[in-house]
Amino acid sequence: MDLCFLSINITSFVADPLSHEFMRKALLMSSLVAAVCGFLSSYLTLKGWALMGDAVSHSVMPGVVVAYALGLPFSLGAFIFGVGSVALIGFVKQKSRVKEDTVIGLVFTGFFALGIVLVSKIKSNIDLHSILFGSPLGISLSDVKQTVFISLLVVILLSVFRKDLILYCFDPRHAKTLGINVLFLHYLLLTCLSLSAVVGLQSVGIVLVVAMLITPGATAYLLTDKFDNMTIISVISAIISSVFGIYFSFWFDLETGGSIVLVQTFIFLFAFLFAPRYGIFKFKKLFSDY
Amino acid sequence: MDELNYKSYRIEAENICVDYHGKVALYDANLRLKAGQICGLVGMNGAGKTTFFNALTGFVNISKGKIRINGESLRIAQQDQAIAYVPQSEGIDSQFPVSVWDVVMMGRYGSMNILRSPRESDIQAVKDAIQRVDLMELSSTPIGNLSGGQRKRTFLARAIAQRASILLLDEPFAGVDIRTEKLISELFIQFKNEGKTILLSTHDMIHVREFCDLVLLINKTVVAYGETSEVFTPENITSTFGGMSPDVLFGPES
Numbered sequence: 001m002d003l004c005f006l007s008i009n010i011t012s013f014v015a016d017p018l019s020h021e022f023m024r025k026a027l028l029m030s031s032l033v034a035a036v037c038g039f040l041s042s043y044l045t046l047k048g049w050a051l052m053g054d055a056v057s058h059s060v061m062p063g064v065v066v067a068y069a070l071g072l073p074f075s076l077g078a079f080i081f082g083v084g085s086v087a088l089i090g091f092v093k094q095k096s097r098v099k100e101d102t103v104i105g106l107v108f109t110g111f112f113a114l115g116i117v118l119v120s121k122i123k124s125n126i127d128l129h130s131i132l133f134g135s136p137l138g139i140s141l142s143d144v145k146q147t148v149f150i151s152l153l154v155v156i157l158l159s160v161f162r163k164d165l166i167l168y169c170f171d172p173r174h175a176k177t178l179g180i181n182v183l184f185l186h187y188l189l190l191t192c193l194s195l196s197a198v199v200g201l202q203s204v205g206i207v208l209v210v211a212m213l214i215t216p217g218a219t220a221y222l223l224t225d226k227f228d229n230m231t232i233i234s235v236i237s238a239i240i241s242s243v244f245g246i247y248f249s250f251w252f253d254l255e256t257g258g259s260i261v262l263v264q265t266f267i268f269l270f271a272f273l274f275a276p277r278y279g280i281f282k283f284k285k286l287f288s289d290y
Numbered sequence: 291m292d293e294l295n296y297k298s299y300r301i302e303a304e305n306i307c308v309d310y311h312g313k314v315a316l317y318d319a320n321l322r323l324k325a326g327q328i329c330g331l332v333g334m335n336g337a338g339k340t341t342f343f344n345a346l347t348g349f350v351n352i353s354k355g356k357i358r359i360n361g362e363s364l365r366i367a368q369q370d371q372a373i374a375y376v377p378q379s380e381g382i383d384s385q386f387p388v389s390v391w392d393v394v395m396m397g398r399y400g401s402m403n404i405l406r407s408p409r410e411s412d413i414q415a416v417k418d419a420i421q422r423v424d425l426m427e428l429s430s431t432p433i434g435n436l437s438g439g440q441r442k443r444t445f446l447a448r449a450i451a452q453r454a455s456i457l458l459l460d461e462p463f464a465g466v467d468i469r470t471e472k473l474i475s476e477l478f479i480q481f482k483n484e485g486k487t488i489l490l491s492t493h494d495m496i497h498v499r500e501f502c503d504l505v506l507l508i509n510k511t512v513v514a515y516g517e518t519s520e521v522f523t524p525e526n527i528t529s530t531f532g533g534m535s536p537d538v539l540f541g542p543e544s
Contacts, residue, residue, distance in 0.1 A: 046383070046386060046387070094311060160404070160405065161404075163399065163405070163406035164399070164406065166388070167396055167399060169386075170382070170383065170386050170388060170396075171377065171382055171396070172349075173344070173347060173349045173375060173377065173381075174375060174377075174396060174448070175399075176347060176348055176349045176368075177347045177348070177349075177368065177373050177374065177375050178368065178371060178399055178400035178452075179365070179368030179369045179371075179400060180399065180400070221387070224387060225387045225389075225432035225434060225435070226387055226388075226389070226432070227387045227388060227392075229387075230387050
């Protein structure tokens with residue numbers, strides 16, 4: 001990158017995009033979405049639900065399409081298909097000898113394909129490209145309301161049941177011994193996953209939303225040994241990625257979703273190499289992690 | 291009077307069966323334990339030891355039989371925090387970002403409000419428990435930075451903080467240092483005096499002779515059960531371990 005260009009134009013680099021209303025909205029909404037996905041990300045990473053996140057985020061596609069076509073909130077369709085896909089994965093796994101990862105891959109690609117076929121068949125104003133790759137620059141007002149509502153709901157659920165969810169991820173057997181409803185926590189996390197996937201896909205699209213759900217958590221996991229710090233780092237790195245991703249996309253005319261996820265990946269790479277304790281080049285002596 | 295006798299059993303497992311998707315893991319298993327008894331659960335890998343624990347904690351459903359804890363159903367036992375489970379080292383993610391204090395506090399969750407915000411009494415119980423396993427100076431250390439023995443002590447402290455009357459310990463002596471082994475042995479004696487009931491699985495025959503009043507030998511079902519001195523015979527052990535010679539199992543000193 002041309003450093004001279006940056007130093008001279010740093011003010012306009014930051015300020016120019018802000019003069020456009022769609023950019024202000026995109027930055028605000030994407031940051032909110034990133035914060036929610038980043039918050040959930042710390043749980044998913046520790047629960048080992050990366051593949052599950054991929055499955056759910058792809059499976060919501062037909063739900064979103066059908067909901068749009070029927071004029072229902074897209075979150076409702078996404079929720080039904082998200083939770084439904086996981087139930088179906090569980091059912092097929094139990095009733096057949098096919099291994100779990102195969103079942104997961106099989107079910108979510110099936111749903112995803114159904115979604116793509118539906119888009120081409122149902123007459124509506126759904127733009128396949130914006131579902132697949134996100135369109136943070138073109139979020140409508142009703143989408144904004146829904147996104148804010150879902151985001152608040154997810155954050156409240158994850159906060160109220162925070163300690164139980166940590167216990168569920170860490171040692172479900174102990175939770176069961178204490179009479180804590182483990183099945184409820186399982187479906188709670190799943191519900192939050194489906195809801196986060198559907199708000200995340202507006203920002204980066206279905207194809208990349210899983211990155212929003214796992215990369216910030218994985219980055220944070222390399223940087224701390226405390227769950228609270230992990231969540232904070234995860235949320236912050238997700239927001240930074242969104243903001244920088246959108247700026248880069250504005251200035252260099254890049255696909256926004258790809259740009260956001262690429263920044264996330266670079267932050268992970270940085271942590272992977274230079275994390276004080278768990279990086280390739282450990283700087284344990286320079287920093288103290290706790 | 292009958293009622294009292296009935297209630298005097300801490301653990302009663304009657305003809306319990308567990309199967310995983312049609313594959314039998316445990317069948318017709320019986321166990322009765324009273325307060326202050328320590329029972330060793332001995333069997334090969336895959337003989338159903340962990341399944342037995344899973345059934346007693348309610349982590350898996352039994353397909354047949356009956357389990358009563360303190361004379362009540364498992365659900366009530368769970369509500370009463372009656373059972374504490376100390377997992378095997380391999381059974382947990384040692385890199386999970388929680389500290390010793392966090393883990394021990396999890397022992398108190400059952401008696402807290404929905405937000406699990408600790409009261410003064412919970413904080414005191416956690417402190418006491420951590421002190422009893424001699425980890426006070428490491429209480430804010432992430433469990434990923436502990437040795438195997440220290441991690442084992444952390445989970446013991448969680449069980450202590452829970453104030454359960456029944457302790458289930460999966461391989462408590464596996465992979466621990468001498469200091470931890472000594473501390474666990476001392477704790478067992480204290481637990482026994484406090485009237486706690488302990489069921490522990492182990493591969494180490496010497497530990498069984500040392501600590502256990504009773505032994506339950508299992509191989510998918512109960513091979514033998516009773517006082518250690520009576521049940522722990524070479525013949526029984528051989529049949530438990532599928533014909534393997536007890537010499538191999540006991541080592542040269544026995």
